[in-house]
Amino acid sequence: MLFLGICGTIPLVSGCWDRVEINDLAIVTAAAIEKKEGNQIELSIQVFIPKSLSSGGGQGGPGGGGGVPTTLVRSEKGSNISDALSKLQSKLPRKIFWGQCKVFVFGEKVAKEGIKEHLDFLLRHPQPRERAYVYVSKGKAKPILESLPPLETYSGEVMRELTDLHIGMRVTLQNLDEMLTGKSHAAALPLIDILPPGKGEKKLQGIPYIVGAAVLNKDKMTGTMTEKETRGILWLRDEIESYTVTLKPKGEKGEISLNPVSAQVKLVPQIQNKKWKLLVKVNTEGTVIQNGTNMILSSPKALKDAERSYQKEIEQRIEMAFLHTQNKKADIIGLGKEFYRKYPKQFNKIENHWNGIFEEIEVEIDVVAHIRRQGYIDKPAGLPEKEVKDK
Known part of the structure; x- marks a missing residue:
């Protein structure tokens, strides 16, 4: 009976036959969605480079000391996000993984035409986090992912840190969906721009920063604040x-x-x-x-x-x-x-x-x-009596 019991439970044990090793994953840290000609969209993803840690690139940031960059940016066009994503996958040797993507940026043009269709993919796909932050870029979104900020390891981390400091609005995918499907059918998203690099810094060493908010009526951007x-x-x-x-x-x-x-x-x-x-x-x-x-x-x-x-x-x-x-x-x-x-x-x-x-x-x-x-000082400091x- 014991032998039969063991034989009967073996088929129910899943084991690790379908495991995916971390070495086989392309971990996405941030993503940007833009509108292109011919009614197409461009999906850009910021992918983490694991070997940059062992090479010392993660210690001084991608822009400092000439170290190895910690991320790379890849883009593809398609009729929708799914189409562009399939084309991106064919150009990456690792399986694209959205579980660590904490930042999604909509380009200004795509935000004005409507984000409903793109939001549907992000909420329907099982991997993207509903707690990931959502932004609208002032102009194009891809350059924000390509920027190499000196203080942080990649630009997606800069935006996340700014939001956690409560500088401007703090909107997640879940918040955005609740606002657009609520009684008001309106939303506001943080507006992102790139601070130009300082004197002596490289061209890509601009820092993303929050410049206000984008106002959305239903799913279309109608103005800024x-x-x-x-x-x-x-x-x-x-x-x-x-x-x-x-x-x-x-x-x-x-x-x-x-x-x-x-x-x-x-x-x-x-x-x-x-x-x-x-x-x-x-x-x-x-x-x-x-x-x-x-x-x-x-x-x-x-x-x-x-x-x-x-x-x-x-x-x-x-x-x-x-x-x-x-x-x-x-x-x-x-x-x-x-x-x-x-x-x-x-x-x-x-x-x-x-x-x-x-x-x-x-x-x-x-x-x-x-x-x-x-x-503690009653009188204004440095002022004569x-x-x-x-x-």
């Missing part, structure tokens, strides 16, 4: 984390810079007399990191003036960002979901023309801003 406008959107989405606010108190020549340590944002949808309104409640606290005025912030009156300027600065940022999204007719804030939660019946009646309603929404901003820490104002 500056870094300041993007910060306002982050306030509205309650995603603001690493940032500095610089304000100028009324009647003062210099400026005060704050590094807020906490911010709570609440969106309150309202329908009054058939008018759709939004109340934005913000509660934030800041810490003084530089005082360029002649004010003593330990003085209650001076502190109150600074807090009033702080409050006004936040209100202006949020209002500017909200008006910008209304002009673009793209609800990238996700207000459709908020109104649906509170007024499901009313929202269902206007869902098909929500963009028109969103364009007419009145916004009221209520900011409570406090400066909790003025720093007679020029200090004690309001």
